[in-house]
Amino acid sequence: MLPVARKILAELDGIGALFDAPLTGRIRVGVPDDFDDGVLEQVLANFAHRYPDVNVEATSGCTSRFERSIQKNSLDIAVCSGIGADGEQTFSPEPTVWAAQEQFRFDFSSEQVPIAVLDRPCWWRDLPIKALNDAGLGYRVVFKSASFPSMRAAIRSGLAVGVLPLHCVEDNMRVLSVKQGFPELPAAVRSLIISEEAPADLTSAMAQAIRRAIGN
Structure with missing residues (x-):
């Protein structure tokens, strides 16, 4: 048998040995809409492939609502984003950066920076405004949306500058730094929160799938 094939079989055997019996049931998972599409696809596809008898119900959106959903027992496990996010794991x-379309040019000495922000109660909305206010820099909000992908599209179009997690910076974007006059930003932290009412075997399996996809 080829070495690569042996390695794949060994990994599959290790995954299968995690549980004595096949997993069944339902798991409800919340994922941030700032997840890269590839990460979300990897989480859901890999979990479905490994645990075909488990029904997955996924919710993508603003993570500020996920903690309440966990408390109400409408989610079993969720990934939350934030600075100093509190969670069980x-x-x-991950670095957060100022991002702009590749050809975007701006001069703080003569202009107010046009920014795109999220129109919802979360730290992604507050972060750019607080950073610019603390630095005493002028800005004007030219785009607001409750959708993270829509905000990223506004940045991609060249309409505005915005704050993104580093992994969301696209090929036609560039990162703006202190060299261009933009203030430094704190790193973002993601954490898992898990319902005490949720089946432990299912949440453990989903947590592993998420960690594999994120690379932690």
């Missing part, structure tokens, strides 16, 4: 911090 925390992932490695």
Whole structure:
């Protein structure tokens, strides 16, 4: 047998040995809409492939609502984003950056920076405004949306500057830094929160799938 094939079989055997019996039931998972599409696809596809008898119900959106959903027992497990996010398990911090369309040019000495922000109660909305206010820099909000992908589209179009997690910066965007006059930003932290009422075997399996996809 080829070495690569042996390695794949060994990994599959290890995954299968995690549980004595096949997993069944239902798991409800909340994922941030700032997740890269590839990460979300990997989480859901890999989990469905490994645990075909488990029904997955996924909700993508603003993570500020997920904690309440966990408390109300309408979600079993969720990934929350934030600075210093509190959760049962925390992932490695990820840089947050000022992002703009590749050809975007701006001069703080003569202009107010046009920014795109999220129109919802979350730290992604507050972060750019607080950073610019603390630095005493002028800005004007030219785009607001409750949708993270829509905000990213506004940045991609060249309409505005915005704050993104580093992994969301696209090929036609560039990162703006202190060299261009933009203030430094704190790293973002993602954490898992898990309902005490949820089946432990299912949440453990989903947590592992999420960690594999994120690379933590």
